[in-house]
Amino acid sequence: YAWDANEEYLFKAMVAFAMRRYSSKSTTQISNVLLCNVTDRVSFWFVVTDSAKNGTTVPGSEVEAAIRMNRNRINSAFLLNDKTLQFLKISSTISPPVEPSTPAWLIVFGVVLCVTVAGIIFLIVQGIQRRKKKNKESSDTENLEEKCEVTVTIENGIPCETLDLKAGHINGVYAADDERFASL
Amino acid sequence: ADAPPESLKEDGRPKWDNKFQYLLSCIGFAVGLGNVWRFPYLCQIHGGGAFLIPYFIALIFEGIPLLHLELALGQRLRKGSIGAWSAVSPYLGGVGVGSWVVSVLVSLYYNTVLTWVMWYFINSFQEPLPWSVCPLNENRTGFNEECYESTAVNYFWYRKTLNITPDVTENGTLQWWLVLCLAACWAIVYLCTIRGIETTGKAIYVTAIFPYLVLTIFLIHGLTLPGATEGLTYLFTPNLNSLKNPRVWLDAATQIFFSLSLAFGGLIALSSYNPPKNDCEKDAVMVAIVNCLTSLYASIPVFSVLGFKATSGYWDCLDRNIISIINKFDLPEQSIMRQNYTTWIRLLNSSHPEKIAALQLKSCNLQEFLDQSVSGTGLAFIVFTQAVILMPASQAWAILFFIMLFSLGLSSMFGNIEGVFTPLLELKIVSKSIPKELISGIICLTFFLMALCFTLGSGSYWIDIFDSYAGSLPLLIIAFFEMTGVAYVYKIKRFSEDVKWMTGRKPNLYWQITWRFISPLLLLIVFVAFVTLQIQKPASYAAWNPKYEDFPMKEEKVYPPWVLAICVLLAVLPCIFVPLVAFFHLIKQTLRSKDPNSVPPEVFSCEVAIS
Numbered sequence: 051y052a053w054d055a056n057e058e059y060l061f062k063a064m065v066a067f068a069m070r071r072y073s074s075k076s077t078t079q080i081s082n083v084l085l086c087n088v089t090d091r092v093s094f095w096f097v098v099t100d101s102a103k104n105g106t107t108v109p110g111s112e113v114e115a116a117i118r119m120n121r122n123r124i125n126s127a128f129l130l131n132d133k134t135l136q137f138l139k140i141s142s143t144i145s146p147p148v149e150p151s152t153p154a155w156l157i158v159f160g161v162v163l164c165v166t167v168a169g170i171i172f173l174i175v176q177g178i179q180r181r182k183k184k185n186k187e188s189s190d191t192e193n194l195e196e197k198c199e200v201t202v203t204i205e206n207g208i209p210c211e212t213l214d215l216k217a218g219h220i221n222g223v224y225a226a227d228d229e230r231f232a233s234l
Numbered sequence: 235a236d237a238p239p240e241s242l243k244e245d246g247r248p249k250w251d252n253k254f255q256y257l258l259s260c261i262g263f264a265v266g267l268g269n270v271w272r273f274p275y276l277c278q279i280h281g282g283g284a285f286l287i288p289y290f291i292a293l294i295f296e297g298i299p300l301l302h303l304e305l306a307l308g309q310r311l312r313k314g315s316i317g318a319w320s321a322v323s324p325y326l327g328g329v330g331v332g333s334w335v336v337s338v339l340v341s342l343y344y345n346t347v348l349t350w351v352m353w354y355f356i357n358s359f360q361e362p363l364p365w366s367v368c369p370l371n372e373n374r375t376g377f378n379e380e381c382y383e384s385t386a387v388n389y390f391w392y393r394k395t396l397n398i399t400p401d402v403t404e405n406g407t408l409q410w411w412l413v414l415c416l417a418a419c420w421a422i423v424y425l426c427t428i429r430g431i432e433t434t435g436k437a438i439y440v441t442a443i444f445p446y447l448v449l450t451i452f453l454i455h456g457l458t459l460p461g462a463t464e465g466l467t468y469l470f471t472p473n474l475n476s477l478k479n480p481r482v483w484l485d486a487a488t489q490i491f492f493s494l495s496l497a498f499g500g501l502i503a504l505s506s507y508n509p510p511k512n513d514c515e516k517d518a519v520m521v522a523i524v525n526c527l528t529s530l531y532a533s534i535p536v537f538s539v540l541g542f543k544a545t546s547g548y549w550d551c552l553d554r555n556i557i558s559i560i561n562k563f564d565l566p567e568q569s570i571m572r573q574n575y576t577t578w579i580r581l582l583n584s585s586h587p588e589k590i591a592a593l594q595l596k597s598c599n600l601q602e603f604l605d606q607s608v609s610g611t612g613l614a615f616i617v618f619t620q621a622v623i624l625m626p627a628s629q630a631w632a633i634l635f636f637i638m639l640f641s642l643g644l645s646s647m648f649g650n651i652e653g654v655f656t657p658l659l660e661l662k663i664v665s666k667s668i669p670k671e672l673i674s675g676i677i678c679l680t681f682f683l684m685a686l687c688f689t690l691g692s693g694s695y696w697i698d699i700f701d702s703y704a705g706s707l708p709l710l711i712i713a714f715f716e717m718t719g720v721a722y723v724y725k726i727k728r729f730s731e732d733v734k735w736m737t738g739r740k741p742n743l744y745w746q747i748t749w750r751f752i753s754p755l756l757l758l759i760v761f762v763a764f765v766t767l768q769i770q771k772p773a774s775y776a777a778w779n780p781k782y783e784d785f786p787m788k789e790e791k792v793y794p795p796w797v798l799a800i801c802v803l804l805a806v807l808p809c810i811f812v813p814l815v816a817f818f819h820l821i822k823q824t825l826r827s828k829d830p831n832s833v834p835p836e837v838f839s840c841e842v843a844i845s
Binding site: 154 | 352353355356357359360411414415417418421422424425428429433560561564565566567669670671
């Protein structure tokens with residue numbers, strides 16, 4: 051926005067407001083604030099006169115203190131900040147940084163670590179389960195092989211026994227020739 | 235005698251799920267932090283686009299032959315580095331042990347760099363970013379002095395992250411926040427390598443592909459930033475005069491060598507899990523080309539952002555001057571803009587020279603800002619973080635950038651850990667009944683405890699030492715012995731037959747010439763040049779000392795003798811195994827031949843075969 055007489059009026063009003071709030075006497079008027087040496091840069095000098103004491107200006111320190119107290123309101127009235135609206139003798143104080151109770155990085159770190167540890171535990175448990183299953187499977191197959199061997203011997207035994215028990219025809223052609231039988 | 239192919243399939247060795255996983259692992263191992271923060275820097279200081287000429291020459295005559303050699307060796311012999319080199323010739327077993335030692339040393343400090351990346355990552359979730367503002371001093375009257383004299387970004391890196399001591403001899407204390415991050419990093423590495431390639435193969439899909447996504451995002455965003463074109467023209471404008479400097483050729487050769495992660499033993503380990511009949515020639519060429527293209531691709535967003543940062547700095551300088559002029563001469567706002575700044579200055583200088591002189595304006599030169607080149611950790615943690623503050627939505631960019639760096643480093647760590655893990659599994663030290671999870675857990679825990687020394691106040695000085703001495707010179711020596719070992723001990727003819735058996739075609743003339751003559755010669759020249767350059771200047775380092783009179787400039791200090799002794803030890807330790815193992819084997823052979831009662835082992839094997 052352009053700086054014109056209306057903005058100057060607003061500025062005078064803000065300074066008067068600041069003086070009223072600071073000294074809590076409601077005698078400061080807009081007419082008490084005088085602007086001079088207004089340049090195109092939009093820089094100017096201003097003084098505050100005291101209507102009670104005729105013609106004297108309010109000491110600079112008081113004005114400074116008043117403005118310091120209400121700096122925020124003055125800035126917002128003009129939609130500016132400490133950098134763009136500068137009072138040459140009043141340096142802005144640095145606001146202390148906001149520090150949360152737990153540093154933010156600790157929270158993120160906690161999340162990352164928890165996820166990692168959960169993954170590790172899951173993989174280890176999976177590995178253990180897989181190994182148990184493999185052990186069980188391998189022991190199962192071992193048992194199965196033993197059983198087969200046992201049955202085979204039994205099966206080998208039974209036919210012979212049944213052959214002996216049953217009264218079977220003995221083929222005469224082979225009966226005479228004992229050497230033909232293969233030795234067991 | 236070659237073992238028949240059918241029996242190899244039943245040797246119970248783990249294998250890759252598919253070829254893509256294997257290629258991604260190799261590419262992830264090769265593509266690391268150096269592609270992002272070393273290659274663009276070298277390009278910049280060695281004449282821009284002209285650097286690509288020695289770079290590609292080194293790639294063709296040194297990088298690809300050595301890469302093919304390692305991949306083919308691992309695939310044929312199906313063993314990690316120690317087993318593979320012992321199988322090539324028992325006298326060359328030391329080469330494998332040397333590779334293994336280098337992998338151990340590099341794994342230690344590489345993960346600490348990842349710790350720093352993780353620290354920055356978890357700090358990027360704050361608003362405003364902690365490295366953008368200086369903290370206040372004790373009585374809240376102003377900013378912290380160290381921070382005020384340097385910059386907020388420098389302060390966060392040197393004080394809040396490293397808490398660096400002014401001298402390498404002052405150890406300082408363990409920085410608890412770095413210890414926590416180191417534990418988290420090693421936990422992540424353990425999680426991904428817990429069962430060897432079975433788990434890294436799954437993790438690599440994310441860690442190898444994600445950086446490319448982020449690089450693309452940064453590329454698009456970077457090109458839209460103001461000043462990006464200045465940065466890019468600065469990077470790529472070729473200056474052919476720089477090729478006359480031999481330093482450029484040496485840097486190109488070493489960059490190719492370290493960028494492809496050769497001689498670590500990791501590539502041999504990765505390819506040993508391949509099926510025997512796999513085209514390793516195509517793999518080698520592909521991995522090398524992807525690595526180089528990634529370097530080029532990464533340098534574009536890096537330099538766009540650096541150009542943006544330089545332009546921002548230049549504009550800030552101009553703006554400060556403009557404000558002081560406007561204030562002094564009470565000119566209306568917006569009367570002097572950046573474009574007509576020079577005309578205004580000339581006008582005012584001619585009309586009111588004494589007023590202009592009284593203002594003490596700083597001369598703003600864009601070239602000067604662009605010339606501030608940095609590489610390595612300085613690029614990532616100081617320059618880039620400063621650029622990120624200037625961007626809108628800086629938290630998101632910071633988070634993306636640090637996750638990308640973390641993925642890049644993590645995929646390289648997988649290769650390193652495989653290079654350590656695979657030979658250990660094959661040595662008879664560990665019995666088969668111990669589960670893999672336990673072995674990798676013990677390795678990760680041991681490395682974590684050893685790497686705690688890098689979290690001391692002087693830790694970053696020690697990491698520089700490890701990087702310069704353990705991660706550079708021994709690799710050149712080991713690579714030289716690898717090449718000459720295969721070329722002249724194993725014999726190229728036999729090796730060509732092996733490659734033919736695996737790929738189905740005999741290696742052509744290019745491979746024969748480079749394997750036999752060009753690459754070993756080139757390695758020897760690079761090694762000699764490297765050593766000569768190292769010896770010429772006394773080993774010094776730049777220390778961050780707030781009490782230094784020229785602070786914030788870094789103080790140049792010389793290493794004390796005991797630190798130099800450690801440097802030499804680090805460089806010599808891996809290499810000493812090469813002659814040591816050969817000597818040890820020689821002794822064994824002479825003792826065996828002298829003993830008349832002992833039967834040579836070949837006779838035994840013949841007997842077994844017959845019965």
